[in-house]
Amino acid sequence: MSGLTLALSKGRIFDDTLPLLKAAGIEVLDDPEKSRALILRTNLPDVRVVLVRASDVPTYVQHGGADVGVAGLDVLLEHEAGPYGGGALLRPLDLQIARCRLSVATRADFDYQAAVRQGARIRVATKYTQLARQHFADKGVHVDLIKLYGSMELAPLTGLADAIVDLVSTGSTLKANDLVEVEKILPISSHLVLNPVAAKLKRERIRPLLNSLQAAVQAR
Numbered sequence: 626m627s628g629l630t631l632a633l634s635k636g637r638i639f640d641d642t643l644p645l646l647k648a649a650g651i652e653v654l655d656d657p658e659k660s661r662a663l664i665l666r667t668n669l670p671d672v673r674v675v676l677v678r679a680s681d682v683p684t685y686v687q688h689g690g691a692d693v694g695v696a697g698l699d700v701l702l703e704h705e706a707g708p709y710g711g712g713a714l715l716r717p718l719d720l721q722i723a724r725c726r727l728s729v730a731t732r733a734d735f736d737y738q739a740a741v742r743q744g745a746r747i748r749v750a751t752k753y754t755q756l757a758r759q760h761f762a763d764k765g766v767h768v769d770l771i772k773l774y775g776s777m778e779l780a781p782l783t784g785l786a787d788a789i790v791d792l793v794s795t796g797s798t799l800k801a802n803d804l805v806e807v808e809k810i811l812p813i814s815s816h817l818v819l820n821p822v823a824a825k826l827k828r829e830r831i832r833p834l835l836n837s838l839q840a841a842v843q844a845r
């Protein structure tokens with residue numbers, strides 16, 4: 626396709642990217658909450674938006690299914706460190722949306738610091754197995770990782786794990802499940818990512834978009 630394809634995920638990334646795109650002169654014409662269509666038109670005939678799972682955005686952009694994408698740093702780093710990463714994505718702009726942090730949380734009655742000090746083996750449930758492995762390896766903490774795809778908060782409550790590695794924003798999900806944040810690992814926001822081949826071949830089309838998005842981010 627000679628135009629531009631932009632990969633977004635439904636929900637907070639779509640909602641938070643929309644105003645930035647608007648400021649850059651791109652208006653999405655279809656409402657993903659009202660239609661089942663996965664390709665959305667914009668006011669610019671050569672720009673379209675494809676809707677994919679948040680964790681599939683890097684894959685689409687890496688393999689050229691989309692030229693540009695928006696994804697959380699959590700998803701990007703987890704993808705890069707994983708078996709299908711390949712390091713092929715450019716990350717030219719922090720959009721400073723969907724801000725949260727990656728943290729370790731446990732039940733209030735689990736003494737995480739003592740477990741770390743004593744060199745205990747900690748069972749950690751997470752969807753971010755690559756990031757969690759790196760974090761605990763850097764600290765020299767022994768962990769048994771348990772891969773989950775969602776509802777991480779349940780793991781310490783059911784005895785599946787001692788701790789979780791998950792995203793925290795307001796902290797209300799942890800609070801509602803009687804969990805406490807015991808360690809902050811990484812601040813997270815969503816970034817614009819580019820397919821490197823598209824970045825070269827569609828340079829003239831992508832550069833002004835990047836400049837306007839950068840201006841929109843700075844003006845916020």
Ligand SMILES: Nc1ncnc2c1ncn2[C@@H]1O[C@H](COP(=O)(O)OP(=O)(O)OP(=O)(O)O)[C@@H](O)[C@H]1O
Pocket residue numbers: 634635636637638678679680681696697698699700723724725792793794795813814815
């Ligand atoms: N509570 C939150 N507050 C702010 N940003 C968040 C929060 N939760 C997640 N994010 C950010 O938004 C991104 C998208 O999250 P979202 O919940 O839309 O997708 P998901 O359901 O986790 O993804 P998938 O469908 O691939 O499992 C995350 O990768 C993260 O960077």
Ligand SMILES: O=P(O)(O)OC[C@H]1O[C@H](OP(=O)(O)OP(=O)(O)O)[C@H](O)[C@@H]1O
Pocket residue numbers: 775776791792793794795796797798799
């Ligand atoms: O600190 P808080 O403000 O409570 O936010 C943290 C929650 O947000 C994310 O879930 P999300 O709302 O995206 O649900 P999902 O991942 O299950 O879609 C994350 O997995 C936490 O559960």
